[in-house]
Amino acid sequence: MAPISPAVAAIRVAVRRALAELPAPGPVLVACSGGADSLALAAATGFVASRAGRIAGLVTVDHGLQPGSAQRAEAVARWAEQAGLAPVEVARVEVAGRPGGPEAAAREARYQALVEIAVRHRAAALLTGHTRDDQAETVLLALARGAGPRGLAGMPPRRDLAGVPLVRPLLEIDREQTRAACAALGLTPWEDPHNRDPAYARSRVRADVLPVLVRALGPGVLDNLARTARLVAADNAVLDGLAAEALLAARHPDGGLAVKALADLAAAVRGRVLRAWAQELGSAPAALSYRHVAALDALITAWRGQGAAYLPGGLAVVRRADRLSSVEVSRPAPDPGT
Known part of the structure; x- marks a missing residue:
């Protein structure tokens, strides 16, 4: 042999560990663009799942943003069928008209389609091929945006996405390993031109920033950035647990929050309580910024009789005596930073 x-x-070891942690017996679906990362993941998943008695399938998404995208998606699907993966589906999505920039719109469309297919097949998990390099890029981008601990924690190995477990088995695997695996298996990955397009911040980080960091600080910088994400994620889990308890304790019978209970909290916990409460009220997590939470915090820690703090989703929060209460607003909310 x-x-x-x-x-x-x-890569097979990483996939084996990920599948062993899945409690549900259903199939696993690999989201595969045809790039080296997801192609190596799909090949490993097919190998490992067949020996573990688990069904493994593949979904590839055609965003329709590039010439030949439909043919590329069909080629990935044919390879998957020949490799013994089943079910295999091609999801064609419409990106135009969605909110946000093109990258965010494509991501939203992609994950919406992946979740719908995973739900239809009652999948135990949806696997994606994000690597250690992707994690390092994510941490750098979060740092550049001034993100807090939640952003610096990067991508979790597992999270719930509309009821579907989204699992990233390759966060400890670097991009060069996925390319080496494809070469060893005789697979020809597709090179996404968007990954080299300087119009995208992640592409600039990948092509320009990370190579400079590696030259200046050594190859270990990628591991260190990924390790930072893991360490911060562990701290986040503890703080999130404390915040959940504090939110419960601060609740007022009318649905508001008791100011005194909030004022006594450490700032790191209070901010998480306010963010969680704002999401409960209906503010989308992606739209909720640091400035929104800071405006809520000012109603507690810098109270001077000011007016409402406005939140995404047509919501506002006011302080009435000893509690914070939400009210709906019909006019556009002012920018909390002005």
């Missing part, structure tokens, strides 16, 4: 490539072995 020919020796197994170290890269192939490492």
